[in-house]
Structures are given as structure tokens and as C-alpha cells.
Amino acid sequence: MSAGADIRTSPETHPLTWRLRGREAVTELADYEALDGYAALRLALTELSPGDVTQRVKDSNLRGRGGAGFPAGIKWSLVPMGADAPRQKYLVCNADEMEPGTFKDRLLLERLPHQLLEGMILTGYAIQASRGYIFLRGEYVLATQRLEQALTQARQAGYLGETILGSGWSFDLFVHTGAGRYICGEETALINSLEGRRANPRAKPPFPQIAGLWGKPTVVNNCETLNCIPAIVRHGAEWFKGLSQGRSPDSGTKLYGASGRVQRPGVWELPIGTTARELLEEHAGGMREGLALKAWLPGGASTDFLLPSHLDLAMDYDTIMKAGSRMGTGLMMAVDDRQSMVSVVRNLETFFARESCGWCTPCRDGLPWTVKLLSALERGEGELGDLEILAQIARQLGPGKTFCAHAPGAIEPLQSALKYFREEFERGIAAPPAAAING
Amino acid sequence: MSTDNLSRPTASLIASDRRCGFVFTDAEREAIEHEIGHYEDSRAASIGALKIVQESRGWVPDAAIPAIGQLIGIPASDVEGVATFYSLIFRQPVGRHVIKVCDSIACFLTGYDELAAALRAELGVEFGQTTADGRFTLLPICCLGNCDKGPTLMIDDDLHGPVEPSGVRVLLEAYP
Numbered sequence: 264m265s266a267g268a269d270i271r272t273s274p275e276t277h278p279l280t281w282r283l284r285g286r287e288a289v290t291e292l293a294d295y296e297a298l299d300g301y302a303a304l305r306l307a308l309t310e311l312s313p314g315d316v317t318q319r320v321k322d323s324n325l326r327g328r329g330g331a332g333f334p335a336g337i338k339w340s341l342v343p344m345g346a347d348a349p350r351q352k353y354l355v356c357n358a359d360e361m362e363p364g365t366f367k368d369r370l371l372l373e374r375l376p377h378q379l380l381e382g383m384i385l386t387g388y389a390i391q392a393s394r395g396y397i398f399l400r401g402e403y404v405l406a407t408q409r410l411e412q413a414l415t416q417a418r419q420a421g422y423l424g425e426t427i428l429g430s431g432w433s434f435d436l437f438v439h440t441g442a443g444r445y446i447c448g449e450e451t452a453l454i455n456s457l458e459g460r461r462a463n464p465r466a467k468p469p470f471p472q473i474a475g476l477w478g479k480p481t482v483v484n485n486c487e488t489l490n491c492i493p494a495i496v497r498h499g500a501e502w503f504k505g506l507s508q509g510r511s512p513d514s515g516t517k518l519y520g521a522s523g524r525v526q527r528p529g530v531w532e533l534p535i536g537t538t539a540r541e542l543l544e545e546h547a548g549g550m551r552e553g554l555a556l557k558a559w560l561p562g563g564a565s566t567d568f569l570l571p572s573h574l575d576l577a578m579d580y581d582t583i584m585k586a587g588s589r590m591g592t593g594l595m596m597a598v599d600d601r602q603s604m605v606s607v608v609r610n611l612e613t614f615f616a617r618e619s620c621g622w623c624t625p626c627r628d629g630l631p632w633t634v635k636l637l638s639a640l641e642r643g644e645g646e647l648g649d650l651e652i653l654a655q656i657a658r659q660l661g662p663g664k665t666f667c668a669h670a671p672g673a674i675e676p677l678q679s680a681l682k683y684f685r686e687e688f689e690r691g692i693a694a695p696p697a698a699a700i701n702g
Numbered sequence: 703m704s705t706d707n708l709s710r711p712t713a714s715l716i717a718s719d720r721r722c723g724f725v726f727t728d729a730e731r732e733a734i735e736h737e738i739g740h741y742e743d744s745r746a747a748s749i750g751a752l753k754i755v756q757e758s759r760g761w762v763p764d765a766a767i768p769a770i771g772q773l774i775g776i777p778a779s780d781v782e783g784v785a786t787f788y789s790l791i792f793r794q795p796v797g798r799h800v801i802k803v804c805d806s807i808a809c810f811l812t813g814y815d816e817l818a819a820a821l822r823a824e825l826g827v828e829f830g831q832t833t834a835d836g837r838f839t840l841l842p843i844c845c846l847g848n849c850d851k852g853p854t855l856m857i858d859d860d861l862h863g864p865v866e867p868s869g870v871r872v873l874l875e876a877y878p
């Protein structure tokens with residue numbers, strides 16, 4: 264966390280990271296409890312019904328931090344409740360963080376493991392889950408150790424296990440570590456992976472809330488989303504809404520970040536709706552000496568490029584969407600003016616081609632084709648018509664044309680780069696006839 | 703999802719491996735049984751079981767596939783399907799140390815090409831290969847969640863970044 268102390272002055276304004284003020288991490292249960300830890304859980308289990316907790320989260324208008332921004336409370340309220348509901352229900356934390364340019368969940372997992380557990384136990388209570396899993400990418404070794412330790416401590420303290428805090432509700436949590444493949448982050452592929460299968464996505468509907476893990480109702484939420492829950496339960500929906508300080512109709516704070524060749528790359532908890540300019544110029548200190556901003560991705564590889572002229576936009580779901588991109592994970596990536604957009608896009612598409620799960624043909628065959636064309640353009644060996652083929656592939660991999668959102672995500676940086684930087688791609692075509700340049 | 707994508711090894715190799723047999727160590731068996739206990743269905747332990755074998759042997763030998771299938775009660779072809787799907791399950795021997803170099807976009811912007819060139823030169827191998835002395839295997843990996851410290855790589859369980867190309871030699875010395 265490279266933000267100055269001035270912007271993290273109280274738990275009221277920085278619900279996700281205030282416990283890290285002056286500390287590298289809060290890994291011990293006693294330290295977390297001394298910092299108001301598990302207070303929200305005690306409150307919920309003694310004074311609130313599961314429905315009250317869901318209502319509070321619904322009222323807070325918390326939107327999922329995994330990329331799509333789906334309201335968490337609404338997702339939970341689709342889970343069957345009551346005496347007729349299946350006895351087994353599951354909660355899964357999506358901690359598979361592999362979206363290129365995204366480094367927020369690792370911070371929470373390594374440095375505030377109990378906060379995630381508290382968020383998960385509260386969510387589990389709200390949906391009356393019987394078990395939870397933290398789907399953690401295998402490369403997050405330190406996070407695995409710290410979460411395992413936190414789980415042991417929470418079990419010993421009675422926050423997990425049989426009839427938690429005497430409430431009559433029993434719940435346990437397990438860490439499940441992955442073995443690679445970005446597609447595991449897609450929630451239905453994640454469920455297949457958790458079941459010990461190949462991580463191919465499943466058709467929706469049925470949605471996981473109805474039939475997910477082992478066919479039972481399952482909620483999958485992102486790690487940062489779940490980290491927001493304790494403070495919402497503790498301080499209330501209205502307070503959470505106020506955290507955006509009028510910068511956005513969205514509520515709460517967000518872990519924003521900046522990477523690329525900026526002065527001080529990092530991640531900061533800021534009111535949701537903070538502008539991209541503030542992120543880049545104030546928090547990241549602007550571009551490195553001698554470099555200028557050329558383009559930026561708002562939140563991960565699977566978002567559309569925006570331009571320097573978009574920097575004053577509020578980083579929230581609807582504003583960035585209206586500008587033709589998506590906020591995604593909210594960690595912006597700055598492309599400087601020394602970079603070739605063709606090379607940048609070739610790098611991005613190489614990632615998407617390699618990480619395709621191979622289930623459906625447009626994605627499995629289309630993405631390697633884009634890499635082939637982009638590589639030729641990069642070497643200056645492109646052919647006339649290549650840009651039209653790229654644009655056509657982009658259309659054929661769009662929303663609704665493939666089995667999951669991997670391919671539509673993959674073409675977002677491609678289509679936007681073609682829109683804003685077409686001349687750079689044209690320059691990669693070998694000896695174009697004059698007519699083609701003008702036409 | 704059963705026998706598709708069975709690109710390696712050939713069927714006859716699998717058959718001969720089956721005859722060779724495969725014996726779990728007590729520790730492996732215990733760890734896999736513990737893992738099974740975390741799930742409603744033992745199949746869910748298939749990836750964990752592969753990782754447990756890999757942890758103790760460095761890679762997953764072909765003969766381990768039917769043995770894992772038998773232990774957790776699923777067809778060997780399903781275990782093979784899983785083993786070939788996930789990129790961090792190694793189906794051939796790797797070096798004593800595995801270097802995973804992030805080749806995703808933030809690291810690409812901050813010097814991946816130079817770092818990769820330095821590693822290839824220092825090790826004398828390409829990505830996907832192991833050094834002749836069996837010390838290092840060089841692999842690409844996607845974003846390691848360390849994008850503010852690019853270019854980034856992992857050696858075994860250790861995350862390093864930013865890594866200067868000129869610092870590669872010294873860095874590798876810590877992994878004999």
C-alpha cells in the first residue's frame with residue numbers, strides 16, 4: 264500500500280485497508296480482534312437474521328468487484344432459502360486473480376486474511392451456506408499459508424465449525440488451490456475446477472445460485488467483494504453509500520491501482536468514482552520521466568483501451584461503460600508513447616489465445632489467428648486486408664457468439680486499439696499500394 | 703470430458719506404465735486422503751492429488767495417473783484429462799528449480815523482453831526447456847499479481863520483482 268497516511272485516517276473512510284495503517288499485515292487472530300475484528304460477525308449472529316444481512320448488503324448497493332459489477336445483495340437473494348431449500352449450499356470466494364494487470368486481491372489475501380474469513384462467514388450466514396471454499400490460485404503461496412493459519416485460528420475461536428457463536432448455524436471453510444489456467448476465474452469454470460474437472464465453463468442458466476457446486480445452490484463472489492461485507496454489516500448501508508463522497512452513484516471504496524511505466528505503480532483504497540487522472544497523476548505520480556501517456560486500460564486485459572482524453576472520467580461501472588470500455592478490476596494500466604500498440608495488442612492476444620479453454624471453435628481458433636495476424640503486422644509483414652480480417656474476427660468473437668465471456672473480453676483491447684490507433688496497424692502492412700492508404 | 707486431449711503419452715506407454723505399477727509413499731497417500739475429506743465428492747481431490755505427487759516427486763509420472771484414479775475412485779482417463787488441462791501440472795521431469803516468468807501486459811511494458819532474453823542467454827535454454835545440468839526449467843506464466851513490480855518472475859515459491867536483466871546471474875546463484 265503506497266498511499267500516504269492522509270487518505271486513510273479512519274475506519275469510516277477506508278473499510279478495506281484501515282487495519283493496515285502503520286502495519287505490514289494483520290495475520291494473527293488476536294490482532295485482528297483488537298482492531299474490531301469479528302465484531303460484525305458477533306453483531307450479525309446475535310442480532311440479525313440471515314435475511315437482515317442480505318437486506319443490508321442489498322441496500323448498500325455493493326457491486327461485485329470481480330469485474331462485472333453485479334450487485335452482491337441481488338445475487339445472494341436468488342439463493343433458495345427456508346425449510347424447503349437444499350440442506351447443502353455453498354459459498355465460493357473467487358481468489359483466482361489472474362487478469363493481467365490486476366494485483367488487488369493478493370494484497371487482501373496476504374495482509375488481511377481474517378477480514379476475508381469474516382466476510383465469508385457473514386455471507387455464508389446470509390445465504391445459510393453449509394460450506395465455503397476459497398478458490399486460490401496456486402502461485403499465491405504466501406496467501407495460502409496465511410489463510411490456512413487464519414482458518415485454524417478461526418476454528419479454534421469458534422468462528423467456524425458447529426453452531427457458530429451459539430447461533431445454531433454451522434459452517435466450515437476450506438482453501439482450494441488451483442493449478443494454473445486463467446479460465447478458472449470464470450465462475451462456472453471455477454465450479455468445474457473445484458469439482459476436480461477440466462475448467463470448461465458451464466452453460467447458464469441454470470445460474471450457480473440455483474445449481475452450482477455439486478448441483479447445489481452456490482454463490483461465487485470476488486475476494487474484494489467479500490472483504491467489503493464486514494464493514495457494511497457493522498456500519499450499515501447508508502454509511503457505505505456515503506463512502507463514494509458524491510463522486511459516483513456507486514457506493515463504497517475500491518482498490519484502485521496503476522501499472523505500466525508510471526512513477527509510483529501501486530494500489531490504493533479510494534472512494535469509488537475517483538477519476539483516472541487522480542489515480543495516475545496524484546497517486547501514481549504521473550508517467551516516468553520523458554514518457555507521455557498514449558492509452559490506458561481501465562481494469563485488466565479484457566477491457567477496451569481508452570485515451571488520455573478520457574482521464575477525467577470517474578472510475579465507476581457506468582461511467583467507464585458509457586465511454587465504451589469497462590471498469591473491470593479497476594487497476595489501470597498505462598501505455599506510454601514509446602510502445603507500439605501493435606506489439607501491446609499482440610501481447611494481450613497471445614495471453615488470451617494461450618488461456619482459451621478450447622471448448623468452442625470461435626475462441627479456440629479465432630484467437631490464435633489474431634496472434635498470427637498481429638505478429639505479421641508487428642514484423643511489418645502484414646498483408647492487405649489483414650485489418651479487415653481482424654475486425655471481422657473481433658465481431659465473430661463478440662458477446663453471445665461464444666460459450667463464455669473469455670472471447671468477448673479478449674477482443675475488447677483489440678477492437679478499441681483498431682478504433683483509436685488504426686494507422687499504427689496499417690503501418691505494419693508490407694508496401695501498401697498508395698490507393699489502399701488513402702482508401 | 704474423458705479421453706479427449708490425450709496428446710501425451712501414447713496409449714501403449716500408459717499400458718506399460720500400468721503394468722509397472724505405482725506405489726504412493728505413506729505421506730502422499732495420507733495427504734491425498736486428507737484432501738478428499740475437504741469435499742463432498744472425492745473427485746474434487748483429483749487436482750490436489752496431482753499436486754501432492756508433483757510436490758514430492760517434482761513431476762507427475764505417467765504411472766501415477768491410474769493410481770490416483772484408483773485412490774479417489776474415478777477413471778484414469780478423467781485424471782489424465784485434468785492432468786493435461788492444467789498448466790502447472792508437469793507431465794515430464796523438470797529441473798530442481800522452476801522459473802516462471804510473467805509475460806503478461808504490465809510486465810511486457812516494463813521490460814519483459816529484455817528480462818526473457820537475459821534468462822535465455824544465461825541458462826542457454828528456451829522457454830519450456832530444462833538446462834542440461836537439470837538445475838532450472840524456464841516457463842512462461844500469466845500475470846503473477848505483482849504488476850507494480852514488473853518485470854516479475856517466480857523461482858519455486860519465491861516471487862521476485864522488479865528483476866533487472868543485469869541482476870539475473872546473481873539472482874540465480876541463490877538456487878543451487
Ligand SMILES: Cc1cc2nc3c(=O)[nH]c(=O)nc-3n(C[C@H](O)[C@H](O)[C@H](O)COP(=O)(O)O)c2cc1C
Binds near residue numbers: 330362450488
Ligand atoms: C475469463 C474470465 C476470467 C475471470 N477471472 C476472474 C478472477 O480471476 N477473479 C474474479 O473475481 N472474477 C473473475 N471473473 C468473473 C467471474 O466470472 C465472476 O463474475 C465473479 O467472480 C463474480 O464475483 P463478484 O460478483 O463478486 O464480482 C472472470 C470472468 C471471466 C469471463
Ligand code: SF4
Binds near residue numbers: 619620624
Ligand atoms: S469462449 Fe473460449 S474460454 Fe470460453 S468456453 Fe469458449 S473456448 Fe472456452
Ligand code: FES
Binds near residue numbers: 365805847
Ligand atoms: S503483468 Fe506481470 S505480474 Fe501482472
